[in-house]
Amino acid sequence: MSRMDTITKPKLLIVEDDPGLQRQLRWAYEDYSTMVAGSREEALTLLRAEEPAVITLDLGLPPDPDGVSEGFRTLKEILALAPQAKVIIASGHNERESALTAIAAGAWDFYQKPVDFDELGAIVRRAFHVQALEAENRRLMANVPGEVTMLGGLITAAPEMHKVTRTIEKVASANVSVMLLGASGTGKELLAKGLHEASPRAKGSFIAINCAAIPDTLLESELFGHEKGAFTGAVKTTEGKIEMADGGTLFLDEIGDIPLPLQVKLLRFLQERVIERIGGRKPIPVDTRIVCATHRDLKAMVADGSFREDLYYRLAEIVVPIPGLAERPGDAVLLARHFLRKYGKEMGVGARDLSPDAIAAVEAWGWPGNVRELENRVKRAAIMAEGKFITAADLDLDEPGAGEGDFINLRAVRDAAEKRAIGHALSVCEHNISAAARMLGVSRPTLYDLMKQHDFSA
Numbered sequence: 001m002s003r004m005d006t007i008t009k010p011k012l013l014i015v016e017d018d019p020g021l022q023r024q025l026r027w028a029y030e031d032y033s034t035m036v037a038g039s040r041e042e043a044l045t046l047l048r049a050e051e052p053a054v055i056t057l058d059l060g061l062p063p064d065p066d067g068v069s070e071g072f073r074t075l076k077e078i079l080a081l082a083p084q085a086k087v088i089i090a091s092g093h094n095e096r097e098s099a100l101t102a103i104a105a106g107a108w109d110f111y112q113k114p115v116d117f118d119e120l121g122a123i124v125r126r127a128f129h130v131q132a133l134e135a136e137n138r139r140l141m142a143n144v145p146g147e148v149t150m151l152g153g154l155i156t157a158a159p160e161m162h163k164v165t166r167t168i169e170k171v172a173s174a175n176v177s178v179m180l181l182g183a184s185g186t187g188k189e190l191l192a193k194g195l196h197e198a199s200p201r202a203k204g205s206f207i208a209i210n211c212a213a214i215p216d217t218l219l220e221s222e223l224f225g226h227e228k229g230a231f232t233g234a235v236k237t238t239e240g241k242i243e244m245a246d247g248g249t250l251f252l253d254e255i256g257d258i259p260l261p262l263q264v265k266l267l268r269f270l271q272e273r274v275i276e277r278i279g280g281r282k283p284i285p286v287d288t289r290i291v292c293a294t295h296r297d298l299k300a301m302v303a304d305g306s307f308r309e310d311l312y313y314r315l316a317e318i319v320v321p322i323p324g325l326a327e328r329p330g331d332a333v334l335l336a337r338h339f340l341r342k343y344g345k346e347m348g349v350g351a352r353d354l355s356p357d358a359i360a361a362v363e364a365w366g367w368p369g370n371v372r373e374l375e376n377r378v379k380r381a382a383i384m385a386e387g388k389f390i391t392a393a394d395l396d397l398d399e400p401g402a403g404e405g406d407f408i409n410l411r412a413v414r415d416a417a418e419k420r421a422i423g424h425a426l427s428v429c430e431h432n433i434s435a436a437a438r439m440l441g442v443s444r445p446t447l448y449d450l451m452k453q454h455d456f457s458a
Ligand SMILES: Nc1ncnc2c1ncn2[C@@H]1O[C@H](COP(=O)(O)OP(=O)(O)OP(=O)(O)O)[C@@H](O)[C@H]1O
Pocket: 153, 154, 155, 156, 182, 183, 184, 185, 186, 187, 188, 189, 190, 191, 253, 335, 371, 372, 375
């Protein structure tokens, strides 16, 4: 076995004690990197060292070459070490029963001796094929969000967002101010948190505040805190959010909503790194990093005088635009599946997936509310849906023309409605055609015709 072989060819382990057969089998499998073991011990040693994907196993091994006991023992030990390996059993005449027992014990397939190389070759090829598919599947499942934690728990497969996360990772450790620009629900807070966690301030607190959600009159106290008796109702001295985030990061969402007088106070903090609580007399030094975000056009606000230019440049040394969900190819479905798993687990319902019509609808939707909208729709669907699959209707994405622009005429609307109803019935009935036909009140042949017409696979 050359080094090249091990790198490029799939590995096949042949467990066979007959030297003649060993030679023949080795010769028959040129396409694989083959290795031969004549006993259980040798088989296990090679298994540990080489991790072959497929194994052919003769049940009659020494010290019991005419029985099956050693073969079964070997099978059991192989599967204990490598449950994903495909083990193909070789059984002699009249050993069909043992072969079936071996399958029940976890073997993948069997063939009858004397060896028919064509037949065995086909079984081995198929075993490799299935093994590769399963390995690919496992790899994809491992990459399923939730299990992979990207920056701040963010989930994405879109290159546009990978660029964003790379930028954030880079600026996290630099001493620069960062402004995130993006529509509501695009994940700005999640990214700000990711930035904090990737920065040397990760041991400090991450505090978030939405400036648009707090009335102007309270915002100053929220940010800077107040001394006892500073105003009616100030019954005790309270720290502001800037102070609470000392040593950490303060995320100011909707920074464009800060009124002008407060902009001045914030600028002073950024320049001098001290704050004064409302009603306080002494400046308090605070080491807080500010990360801010907005969906507004701050440059236009600077131009019309509603946002201070000097503050803008203090806050926006690095500006990171965040693309909307609809501009991230593949992310909507990826995130829908993630939220489905998350809420399915939380509610203790079994594993569920999106039906084909739901996938199409999720891909076509414009997502004006971005990830937040998607999360809300999936959460509601996870609660309401009954079948194993979540449909477009469950997600409330099934109005005629959803995401597709206007319909041309009534026939097109009927067509679309028919297609949705069929997709829904098929997914609810888990593709059982008779059950779906009953649900739709049509005969089986009619449903077959309709499925053909609407491009559903039978
Ligand atoms: N890529 C993502 N992966 C996983 N969850 C996400 C992702 N993007 C957003 N979310 C989730 O969507 C919701 C909205 O995200 P977030 O609050 O970060 O958005 P935002 O841009 O700050 O919104 P707003 O400006 O309206 O406050 C949160 O529950 C967040 O956890």
